[in-house]
Amino acid sequence: MNLTCIECKNQVDLSSYSDLAMDSVVECQTCGITLLVTSIDDNTVSVEIMDEGK
Ligand SMILES: [Zn+2]
Numbered sequence: 001m002n003l004t005c006i007e008c009k010n011q012v013d014l015s016s017y018s019d020l021a022m023d024s025v026v027e028c029q030t031c032g033i034t035l036l037v038t039s040i041d042d043n044t045v046s047v048e049i050m051d052e053g054k
Contacts, residue, residue, distance in 0.1 A: 003045040007033045014045070025050060 001020065003012040008031040017026055024037040026047070034051035 001040065001043050001045050003035075003047060005030060005033065005035070006047060007031050007049065020045065 001014050003014055003026065004010070005012050005028040008028060010028065010030040012026060012028050012030075012035070014020060014026065017024060020026070020037065020040065022037055022039060026035050026037065027033070028035060033049060035047035036050040037045055038048050039046040
């Protein structure tokens, strides 16, 4: 599955999230933002910003 960070536009590595589903929380390794999964359509994961981070 592919996820592009909506904050920094970099690819997020989802390999550590084996059971990714709606409402899963993932963290962008590049900018550290926390993202909430809103939908998964085939190999495309949609997210919204959950936490602006520090
Ligand atoms: Zn990011």
